[in-house]
Amino acid sequence: MFADSAKIIIKSGKGGDGHVSFRREKYVPNGGPDGGDGGHGGNLIFQVDEGLNTLTDFRHRRKYAAENGEDGKKRNCHGKNGEDLIVKVPAGTIIRDAESDRVIADMSGENKHQIILKGGRGGLGNQHFATATMQAPKYAQPGQPGIELEVRLELKVIADVGLVGFPNVGKSTLLSRVTNARPKIANYHFTTLNPNLGVVDLEGTGGFVIADIPGLIEGASKGVGLGHAFLKHIERTRVMIHMVDAASVEGRDPVADIYAINQELENYNPELLKKPQVIAANKTDAIYDESESAIPILKEEFESQGIRVFPISAVSGQGLKELLYYVNELLSGMDDTPIVYEQEFFPETVMLQEEAYTVEYSEEDDVYVVEGPKIEKMLGYTNIDSEKGFLFFQKFLREQGILEDLEKAGISEGDTVRMYGLEFDYYK
Structure with missing residues (x-):
């Protein structure tokens, strides 16, 4: 793990x-x-x-x-x-x-x-x-x-772009095709158990770093599934690519999936929805009947909201160039200062x-009790039995404000002060 x-x-x-x-x-x-x-x-x-x-x-x-x-x-x-x-x-x-x-x-x-x-x-x-x-x-x-x-x-991984989507929509396949990353790929849920990072090299640009965030599911922000453990990795990214199965191979509704993931992002941290988003409608190679394609529905639903939709095939490479150059264009217009x-x-x-200390009056013993680590340490290295040592200790009490605090607590001349095993009468 x-x-x-x-x-x-x-x-x-x-x-x-x-x-x-x-x-x-x-x-x-x-x-x-x-x-x-x-x-x-x-x-x-x-x-x-x-x-x-x-x-x-x-x-x-x-x-x-x-x-x-x-x-x-x-x-x-x-x-x-x-x-x-x-x-x-x-x-x-x-x-x-x-x-x-x-x-x-x-x-x-x-x-x-x-x-x-x-x-x-x-x-x-x-x-x-x-x-x-x-x-x-x-x-x-x-x-x-x-x-x-x-x-x-x-x-929290440091990447320019976060690749999000439900499990098994092709994120790992995309990452392996457009970067030098080699994530494990298989046809079952939660294959990806860690965020994979890869560098996208685009001709004529500086490229960018993309992170494949493990598959999110509804309830991820509350700790359901593996999503909660990895949502934090989206926080440093500047752009998010939503990847959906445009062919509905597993019978999922791609529009509902995008809204569900956005809800999880908002539940985790509302600031995440302020990041620019792009939709990668994957698995176009598996669409055999254009009348069953979800791409027109995705475009109608999200492009009116300013979110571009790119039909792609992570397997064949169709549409990847257009998607990546658009993402790079978004990044170039943003502040590149790392979060x-x-x-x-x-x-x-x-x-x-x-190092704090306390000054309290004990009615039961009729003494003023001063305690704290700094007092205990001072007593540990001061020879109170000698006159010079006692004068040195009094100077410490005065400089630390302890004598002033005793006066605020109501001490009078002749009253007894106790500090751990030491007792003495108070005189100005």
Whole structure:
């Protein structure tokens, strides 16, 4: 089965922790701090690989993580930066946040290489915290954590023209005749299980890319049959060719078929009906009695609506040249800028949410409780037992706006503040 969607977990590298150490050299008593900085975590990058055309590889691997940065070392040695991880995807892949379904990136057009998750910054070593009054700081900064995110990959093929129609009307035969594509062809429904792409070369023109979208049926937009899985591939196309069986070999009504497919397109995305349409009335080679031909009915019904009807035979090649040159003419008068989806979700906001904190008053314990990842991390690398460390922590609370929030919550001098396992009295 053609793989055009996948869910994976991606993670950027954590920054290495800063190091706490002091110079210990012969004849140098009480040496100063020389703890090195941690290395930056690796970035998680998506890159287009022109050799790929499905997302099959992502069905065998669930998690992708960049390398963490190394911790800092003594003697001012900087930790090694983590290696970036490059995830290769086919052109046309859209990366969405799995929870909100908002677009993070569209790997189409000029966007061939994009950093999706930035690695965490490395923490500063204790050498950075030395001052005239605190010459031997016993704490260092931890590395910034990486960002972990579940994303949904969705492949929308990039083609100028979408070839749509009910099953078994000859789309694969047409594609194999006018392009270099070689789809499997057989006389039963749903032979085509994946969108086939081919390049149409027309003398005197630049040609165009055409995609055979698997056979649609009524109810496709609601998930009936295989249509729902492939309707998304029509969204990037600029022109649609409706292919119908003009000979009614299976007893189908070609006019009703076109209206049925247009209804499915509208149900899926009303914008699709704004695209120019052309009707390819196929299987003229199987029409033995002109009085039974559906072509006059098709022309009368649709050409009054501005939709051209071309009688063709995908088997013999009759009428294909006229059809293809007309489609090329339509394309030449349209904006050829590829359809690229704008970014709607910014992974950095995940970090901001994770870094949030809460300030609440507990009536039961008569204490003000402050909690949050940034508080917990700060407590993890600050020596609260030392006077200098406590002053450093107070500065952090003030700069982060936590003291201001405590005052807004109604705290008074002498009230107790609790932060995880730490309790202290509040004084300005």
